[in-house]
Amino acid sequence: MKIFDIIHNIYIQDKIGLLYNRHIGGNNVLDNEKIVSFAGKKLLRLMSLLVVVCFVSFMLIQYSPIDPVRAYIGEMTVSAEHKVMLEEYWGVNTPPQEKFLNWAGNILKGDFGVSLIYRIPVIDVIKERSAASFTLMAVSWLISGILGFTLGIIAGIKKGTWIDRAIKTYCYTLAATPTFWLALVLLMVFSVYLGWFPIGLGVPIGVTAGNVTLFDKVQHLILPAVTLSLLGVAQIAMFTREKLIEVMSSDYVLFAKARGEKELDLVLRHGIRNVALPAITLQFLGFSELFGGAVLVEQVFSYPGIGQAAVAAGLRSDVPLLLGIVIISALFVFFGNLIADIIYEFVDPRIKQQEATL
Amino acid sequence: MRSKAKICTEENKKTEALLKVKDLSLSFIQYASGLRQTELKVISDLSIEAYSGKILAVVGSSGSGKSLLAHAILGILPSNAILNGRIEYDGKELTQEKKEEIRGKEIALVPQSTTYLDPLMRVSNQVIGCVEKENEGLMKKVQREIFQKYDLKPNVERMFPHELSGGMTRRVLVSTAVISSAKLVIADEPTPGLDEKTLNETLNYFKDMANKGCAVIIITHDIEAALKISDKIAVFYAGTVLEVANVEDFKNNGENLRHPYTRALWNALPQNKFQAIKGHQPMQDEVTDGCIFYERCSKKNVLCSKGIPQFKDVNGGVVRCNNVS
Amino acid sequence: MSTAVVTVNRGVFRGLNLRQKTLLMIGLTSLLLLTIVVSSVSLGEESLQTDFSSKNLSPSTEHPFGTDWMGRDMFIRTVKGLGLSIMIGAFASTISTILAVILGLLSSAGKTADSFVSWIVDLFLSIPHLLLIILISIGMGGGATGVIIGVAFSHWTGLTRVVRVEIKQIKTQEYIHISRNLGKSRWWIATKHIFPHLIPQILLGTILMFPHAILHEASVTFLGFGLSPHEPAIGIILSESMKYLSAGYWWLAFFPGLSLLIVVLAFDMIGDNLGKLIDPKKAHE
Numbered sequence: 001m002k003i004f005d006i007i008h009n010i011y012i013q014d015k016i017g018l019l020y021n022r023h024i025g026g027n028n029v030l031d032n033e034k035i036v037s038f039a040g041k042k043l044l045r046l047m048s049l050l051v052v053v054c055f056v057s058f059m060l061i062q063y064s065p066i067d068p069v070r071a072y073i074g075e076m077t078v079s080a081e082h083k084v085m086l087e088e089y090w091g092v093n094t095p096p097q098e099k100f101l102n103w104a105g106n107i108l109k110g111d112f113g114v115s116l117i118y119r120i121p122v123i124d125v126i127k128e129r130s131a132a133s134f135t136l137m138a139v140s141w142l143i144s145g146i147l148g149f150t151l152g153i154i155a156g157i158k159k160g161t162w163i164d165r166a167i168k169t170y171c172y173t174l175a176a177t178p179t180f181w182l183a184l185v186l187l188m189v190f191s192v193y194l195g196w197f198p199i200g201l202g203v204p205i206g207v208t209a210g211n212v213t214l215f216d217k218v219q220h221l222i223l224p225a226v227t228l229s230l231l232g233v234a235q236i237a238m239f240t241r242e243k244l245i246e247v248m249s250s251d252y253v254l255f256a257k258a259r260g261e262k263e264l265d266l267v268l269r270h271g272i273r274n275v276a277l278p279a280i281t282l283q284f285l286g287f288s289e290l291f292g293g294a295v296l297v298e299q300v301f302s303y304p305g306i307g308q309a310a311v312a313a314g315l316r317s318d319v320p321l322l323l324g325i326v327i328i329s330a331l332f333v334f335f336g337n338l339i340a341d342i343i344y345e346f347v348d349p350r351i352k353q354q355e356a357t358l
Numbered sequence: 359m360r361s362k363a364k365i366c367t368e369e370n371k372k373t374e375a376l377l378k379v380k381d382l383s384l385s386f387i388q389y390a391s392g393l394r395q396t397e398l399k400v401i402s403d404l405s406i407e408a409y410s411g412k413i414l415a416v417v418g419s420s421g422s423g424k425s426l427l428a429h430a431i432l433g434i435l436p437s438n439a440i441l442n443g444r445i446e447y448d449g450k451e452l453t454q455e456k457k458e459e460i461r462g463k464e465i466a467l468v469p470q471s472t473t474y475l476d477p478l479m480r481v482s483n484q485v486i487g488c489v490e491k492e493n494e495g496l497m498k499k500v501q502r503e504i505f506q507k508y509d510l511k512p513n514v515e516r517m518f519p520h521e522l523s524g525g526m527t528r529r530v531l532v533s534t535a536v537i538s539s540a541k542l543v544i545a546d547e548p549t550p551g552l553d554e555k556t557l558n559e560t561l562n563y564f565k566d567m568a569n570k571g572c573a574v575i576i577i578t579h580d581i582e583a584a585l586k587i588s589d590k591i592a593v594f595y596a597g598t599v600l601e602v603a604n605v606e607d608f609k610n611n612g613e614n615l616r617h618p619y620t621r622a623l624w625n626a627l628p629q630n631k632f633q634a635i636k637g638h639q640p641m642q643d644e645v646t647d648g649c650i651f652y653e654r655c656s657k658k659n660v661l662c663s664k665g666i667p668q669f670k671d672v673n674g675g676v677v678r679c680n681n682v683s
Numbered sequence: 684m685s686t687a688v689v690t691v692n693r694g695v696f697r698g699l700n701l702r703q704k705t706l707l708m709i710g711l712t713s714l715l716l717l718t719i720v721v722s723s724v725s726l727g728e729e730s731l732q733t734d735f736s737s738k739n740l741s742p743s744t745e746h747p748f749g750t751d752w753m754g755r756d757m758f759i760r761t762v763k764g765l766g767l768s769i770m771i772g773a774f775a776s777t778i779s780t781i782l783a784v785i786l787g788l789l790s791s792a793g794k795t796a797d798s799f800v801s802w803i804v805d806l807f808l809s810i811p812h813l814l815l816i817i818l819i820s821i822g823m824g825g826g827a828t829g830v831i832i833g834v835a836f837s838h839w840t841g842l843t844r845v846v847r848v849e850i851k852q853i854k855t856q857e858y859i860h861i862s863r864n865l866g867k868s869r870w871w872i873a874t875k876h877i878f879p880h881l882i883p884q885i886l887l888g889t890i891l892m893f894p895h896a897i898l899h900e901a902s903v904t905f906l907g908f909g910l911s912p913h914e915p916a917i918g919i920i921l922s923e924s925m926k927y928l929s930a931g932y933w934w935l936a937f938f939p940g941l942s943l944l945i946v947v948l949a950f951d952m953i954g955d956n957l958g959k960l961i962d963p964k965k966a967h968e
Contacts, residue, residue: 060818179902254474259487389701
């Protein structure tokens with residue numbers, strides 16, 4: 001949750017270091033060639049990761065001591081024949097290797113199977129749920145990014161003052177806050193006590209999908225989005241703050257100062273220019289945490305997103321759905337990392353400067 | 359009456375130094391491992407003077423805190439620095455407020471390397487610096503003229519710092535000072551690892567500035583380069599200036615030089631005796647009671663270990679040594 | 684001019700220098716956490732007696748955190764939950780650290796080993812943390828084992844990178860070259876030169892891992908994949924409280940969560956202050 005701590009800073013430096021190393025000697029390579037080899041490497045990496053992720057996840061679930069049928073039935077009592085039927089439906093008695101090959105073969109054909117609990121194709125569940133989750137995550141990602149960046153810049157400028165301390169305290173506290181607890185507190189204050197927002201569900205109960213208005217959707221979106229945004233602010237704000245302080249103590253800012261540029265000019269001309277790209281990159285690297293946060297928030301607010309589906313699938317042993325979601329989330333995280341890498345390799349001119357000095 | 363007074367001050371100006379640094383001391387508060395607080399003294403009792411139209415070179419070995427002298431004059435020291443002593447500019451005390459007001463306008467810095475340029479900003483914007491909107495066009499014209507004079511092609515304007523070659527970087531850095539039309543130019547290590555041709559070229563830029571009436575201070579470790587263009591040489595050692603000599607004093611075996619260290623420096627040059635001097639500069643945390651050069655001096659006596667020698671005027675230069683008269 | 688001196692002596696602990704202040708902070712927070720663990724262990728089952736005559740009471744002097752639907756004191760439940768969380772966090776972090784050190788050392792063994800380790804790191808980072816813990820927890824059959832292994836297996840990546848970079852840096856140092864030229868064995872160099880430098884970093888990494896581990900344990904338990912509902916865990920308390928939200932029993936969720944936040948913050952503080960001691964550059968901020 002707290003990526004701005006030492007570990008992550010080193011991770012970022014490490015990452016930059018790796019990229020720089022990769023660049024040595026690659027100076028004369030044509031840009032086109034560079035793009036092709038970059039794309040090739042990324043594709044290879046994605047493929048190898050996906051294959052292993054699929055295999056390991058499948059085996060983890062397959063060899064779990066949890067009885068899937070028991071998990072599905074829960075507290076209900078069922079007759080013996082019914083249980084046998086369910087076992088058949090769950091494929092309990094099929095050998096695992098056969099099951100995996102069947103499943104993997106179908107995945108290659110684009111068939112994710114049928115969700116056991118929703119009884120519709122997994123791909124449809126994911127499509128529908130993803131749309132809802134995507135809105136939630138996109139909104140929070142944007143708000144937390146903009147707000148975090150602004151707060152980080154302010155804290156960096158006012159380093160050492162009470163404003164800086166206030167922002168730092170806010171970030172430290174939020175980084176230590178359990179996501180689901182903050183969601184619960186907001187729910188208690190705004191939905192239960194003040195009654196401003198509905199208590200749960202993405203849409204009102206008893207309204208058919210066609211009759212859901214945009215207003216309903218937005219009303220159900222606000223609290224989950226606020227929770228996720230508030231939490232996301234912490235890491236980006238602290239990162240921006242530290243980066244700005246670093247830039248402000250750089251040689252070039254010192255020189256600009258020696259040339260008579262005043263504090264605000266320095267921040268506007270040099271600070272933001274040099275902090276923005278790393279901050280955007282970090283925001284893309286945060287897709288994994290964003291997804292995790294969404295799972296918890298959706299659960300508390302009963303928001304019908306992909307996270308909630310993942311929890312339901314896990315609790316009730318809906319293997320095809322759970323595996324489908326794992327694959328989708330891996331793609332999502334990979335996509336974020338890919339954009340971050342592209343920013344480093346192709347957008348930021350400083351990489352080229354490093355090449356030149358190496 | 360009035361006109362007479364005016365003439366007087368003008369005459370004074372000619373002989374008075376544009377910049378006077380008197381008994382400057384600089385130290386830093388630092389945290390060592392385990393968060394023990396220490397004070398690190400980097401400059402002590404340093405005095406120099408810079409005159410309009412003249413070049414003063416401050417010569418000392420690398421990493422001895424020379425750059426901090428430039429930062430102190432410009433008022434860009436970090437917040438944990440403690441500065442004591444007096445700096446006068448144009449006859450008036452140069453306070454922090456005054457520094458902030460005139461830096462970049464009357465005092466310009468020529469930094470030492472490309473790291474002093476914003477890596478994400480195009481060169482022309484950096485040379486022009488931060489100006490008001492209505493002056494932008496005018497400054498752009500001035501910048502183009504300077505670039506032309508320094509043989510920088512028009513496409514250099516749109517380059518990022520990492521695209522510049524070593525020689526181009528030099529010229530761009532010098533341009534930043536020229537565009538400001540400053541009266542005092544401080545060049546911090548302006549000739550790091552340059553080839554013969556670029557070196558001479560760069561030195562000539564500074565000579566030009568001095569000829570146009572600027573006071574120029576060149577801070578360098580390269581005594582040979584300094585001798586080529588300077589009028590006076592201040593020898594920087596362990597955070598202070600041991601001697602200020604005229605450039606003519608550096609000849610033969612250095613018998614006109616006043617301080618043993620200066621003489622040793624001169625004799626260490628390859629074209630002279632090529633003799634290295636024994637020992638090393640005292641570290642910043644070593645405390646000495648006497649002359650800073652005591653440990654390495656060949657002429658030391660009992661007096662030298664007691665108290666730092668005061669400045670003495672000798673043959674048109676100044677020196678901090680007990681054994682010179 | 685002397686701003687640094689001023690910042691050192693500002694704030695609550697006027698008169699102490701930064702070193703004393705830092706040590707004091709570490710001492711106090713550690714004491715708080717230790718108290719929680721000790722009291723949670725020493726409080727027996729009988730302290731959580733159900734008492735239906737005093738159920739769903741709002742906070743009072745007798746029950747500072749209120750009581751739940753079975754009349755159990757929420758303060759005692761919270762303390763027990765926190766103790767459990769800290770212990771699980773400690774256990775998982777320890778396993779994670781061991782994993783991280785082994786893999787970090789492995790990565791410095793050679794080029795192939797290094798790319799293998801970085802591939803493994805990428806693999807573990809390729810799906811969201813929370814989902815990974817859920818998967819592992821399911822694979823292990825849930826319960827305490829599931830959570831501990833899940834958390835342990837998902838938190839080692841950062842520290843592995845630290846160890847890897849750290850070893851890389853030390854290896855380029857002059858004295859390592861000299862030792863090698865003097866004919867010292869690899870093992871000798873590793874134990875005499877590399878390990879002593881790594882230990883503070885590893886210690887710091889473990890402590891900084893704690894808060895993450897605790898939060899993730901609570902999250903997974905809250906979702907229903909972790910500790911069983913019979914355990915007095917914070918995640919269980921909070922997921923139970925959801926049933927009573929609309930009834931307005933706010934204290935069921937508010938205080939336990941707040942306490943968890945404070946514990947996590949305490950760990951962060953210990954880590955940050957230790958970091959300052961190890962790396963004094965950070966103290967200049």
